[in-house]
Amino acid sequence: MAHKAEILAPCGSFETLEAALRSGCDAVYLGGEKFSARQNAANFTDEQLKEAVRLCHLRGVKVYQAINTVVFDEQLEECKKAVKFAAEIGVDGLITQDLTLVKICRECCPDLEYHASTQMTIHSESGVKMAKNLGFSRAVLSRELPEHTIKDLTNLGIETEVFVHGALCMSVSGQCYMSALIGSRSANRGLCAQACRLPAQGDKITKGQERYALSLKDMSYVDKLQRLEKDGVSSLKIEGRMKRPEYVAAAVNCCKNSLENKPYDLKALEAVFSRGGFTDGYYNGRLGREMFGTRQKEDVSATARILPELHELYRRCEKRTKAFFTIKLQESSQAELSLRDSEGNTVTVYGDIPQKALKKACDSDYVKKQLSKLGDTIYEFGGLEAAIGKDLAYPASALNDLRRQAVEKLDQKRIDFFTHTADFTDKSLADFSALPKAYERKKIRIMLSKLSQLEGVDLDNVELVGVPIEIASEAAKIVSDKSKLMIIMPRFTFDEKALCEKLSAAKEAGITKMLAMNIGHCLIANDLGFELHSGYSFNLCNSAALDEVKKLGAKDCTVSFELKASQIEKLKKPIEIGFVAYGRLPLMLTANCPIRNDMGCKNCKGKLFDRTGREFTVRCPKGRDCAEILNSDILYLADKLDDFDNADYMELHFYEENAHRINEIIKAYHGERGAKPENATNGLYYRGVL
Known part of the structure; x- marks a missing residue:
């Protein structure tokens, strides 16, 4: 049987669910009232989730529940209850980014499938393989990937899911902290404020002449679905849990017709929602200005005009299966109707019991006329086998009643047939020995950006020196004690083979430590024999997730800087932990350089300006695959270290600082005064995220 990809529809409300089902989707994804990465969608109560599973399974449609925010320690038991409920009502799979869910599913309900969310930044062979090793049955791939990479990743023994239509984030998913750092609305917690849709440009903004250097058009691969299916992709995902029912119906309809090689109306899909049209730049590997766009007045007007027409797409129920009737109408016996x-x-x-006909006797045509009235049900009349005795009458009302009873009974049988619940055994998530608080002076690790920063830095009071992979081999020539060097892995790469070649060269130069920045790096570290440390981009926010990282082989890990200091203090530690204590925190990781696309490299000042006049440093992508947008303020905690007694080490991140300034900062974190920058911030360690 030929491989068939499912059309996966977004459902942010019950009305949208009905539109998706009536339009012919193969699967839906939705969220409960908590732990959903779209907290501003209507989402589903527990009762609505049960009903959603019932309605979907009646149609043979799968239901994937997004429990895909990071989870705090104080929420672990509540999260476990959410998983238990999903298992009990027959949800077909969970979508998650937090390694805690891996632990819950593996230990409490091993029969429940779980999928690796796009928030896990899975974009390479090692990432997909590591997801498989962790027990994920499916990996939702990063949206930035070209076709040839998608194709390569579909042959690694795990299902792949690819976004094919909907909004594009400027940042690589799972690596955006802009909304959190600016307004405490964390994307990793499902409350992104979409700051990327506001004015931003490579020079100061003049009122009335705003540009939008962070706003991408919506993606659409509708014309490429047959190729993706042929490439082996398992699920074709439509983005849009915040969108209206007409949008979902139009997207499902277009995708379905495209897969079936039927005409589809892309103009109608563009009219219901777009930002000046669509882009397929990532799929084709053609990045640039044509990928950028904003929502215009014309787009809004087009939406208002098209909505009544699109409502017709889901006014009638989609026929999902054939209904085959067998009827027996015999003298002196009860009427018997079977439905398959x-x-x-x-x-x-x-x-x-049929009666003797006083006038016209019933025949198969008469019976067929009544039984084929299947109306707004999922059934299409498939045929009738009739055994009807001679000269018998049976009222149309009685036949209709038999049909209704049979349909209701078959509805329930189909729901039971497609519903697979999973047993749940409650187990502790903190069944490990915890390390004591550190209390004593914390170890200092410095993270550098440039080779020149190494010359003149006093490394005597530094435990480890992190250097980017691009300069690692050269750094090994400068630092005599190679045991102090650690390679900082890139959070995203398009060429993992080249990356591994650089790693091998760095190891030959004497570097044996790696700071992993996604789960794929854990596999690479093991294969190449590096000592593994896990970085902040793992977004580790609770004790159970720390334990999972330890099982991946990490010697220690840096917790998420979206945690409050008080939350870090309460973590139960299976391994040593650290925190980011200094530097320009990352706001976005972007495959599209915002300045290059806004004004060209020639005019680049290395800064991005927002509508308030704030300047954000942009780390040039030259020599790497992504640009990084860094915070306008500098995180400084040298005077707050007593609030981090539970941490064993701290990371100091340096971007533009020279060796002299780096030495000043190191001394400040050893207790000396006088190095606090003017634009200092405490980050999120005291205000937290929502």
Whole structure:
């Protein structure tokens, strides 16, 4: 049987769910009232989730629940209850980014499938393989990937899911902290404020002449779905849990027709929502200005005009299966009606005893006319086998009643057939020995950006020196004690083979430590024999997730800087932990350089300006695959270290600082005064995120 990709529809409300189902999707994804990365969607109560599973399974449609925010320690038991409920009602799979869910599913309900969210930044062979090793049955791939990479990743023994239509984030998913750092609305917690849709440009903004250097058009691969299916992609995902029912219906309809090689109306899809049209730049590997766009007045007007037309797409129920009837109408016996669907589910109902005909006797045509009135149900009349005795009458109302009974009974049988619950055994998530608080002076690790920063830095009071992979081999020539060097892995790369070649060269130069920045790096570290440390981009926010990283082989880990200091203090530690204590925190990681696309490299000042006049440093992508947008303020905690007694080490991140300034900062974190920058911030360690 040829491989068939599913069309996966977004459902942010019950009305949208009905539109998706009536339009013919193969699967839906939705969120409960908590732990959903779209907290501003209507989402589903527990009762609505149960009903959603029932309605979907009636149609043979799968239901994936997004429990895909990071989880704090104080929420672990509540999160476990959410998973238990999903298992009990027959949800077909969970979508998650927090390694805690891996632990819950593996230990409490091993029969429940779980999918690796795009928030896990899975974009390479090692990432997909590591997801498989962790027990994920599917990996939702990063949206930045070209076709040839998508194709390569579909042959690694795990299902792949690819976004094919909807909004594009400027940042690589899972690596955006802009909304959190600016307004405490964390994307990793499902409350992104979409700061990327506001004015931003490579020079100061003049009122009335704003540009939008962070706003991408919506993606659309509708014309490429057959190729993606042929490449082996398992699920074709439509973005849009915040969108209206008409949008979802139009997207499902276009995708379905595209896969079936039927005409589809892309103009209608563009009219219901777009930002000046669509882009397929990532798929084709053509990045640049044509990928950028904003929502215009014309787009809004087009939406208002098209909505009534699109409502017709889901006014009638999508026929999902054939209904095959067998009826027996015999003298002196109860009427017997059997109904079978295309999947082989069969039910039988009984009615009154037929009477002798006073006028016209019933025949198969008469019976067929009544039984084929399937109206707004999922069934299409497939045929009738009739055994009807001679000169018998049976009222149309009685036949209709038999049909209704049979349909209701078959509905339930189909729901039971497609619903697979999973047993849940409650187990502790903190069944490990915890390390004591550090209390004593914390170890200092410095993270450098440039080779020139190494010359003149006093390394005597530094435990480790992190250097980017691009300069690692050269750094090994400068630092005599190679045991102090650690390679900082890139958070995203398009060429993992080249990356591994650089790693091998660095190891030959004497570097044996690696700071992993995504789960794929854990596999690479093991294969190449590096000592593994895990970085802040793992977004580790609770004790159970720390334990999972330890099982991946990490010697220690840097917790998320979206945690409050008080939350870090309460973490139960299976391994040593650290925190980012200094530097320009990252706001975005972007495959599209915002300045290059806004004004060209020639005019680049290395800064991005927002509408308030704030300047954000942009780390040039030259020599790496992504640009980084860094915070306008500098994190400084040298005077707050007593609030981090539970941490064993701290990371100091340096971008533009020279060796002299780096030495000043190191001394400040050893207790000396006088190095605090003017634009200092405490980050999120005291205000936290929502």
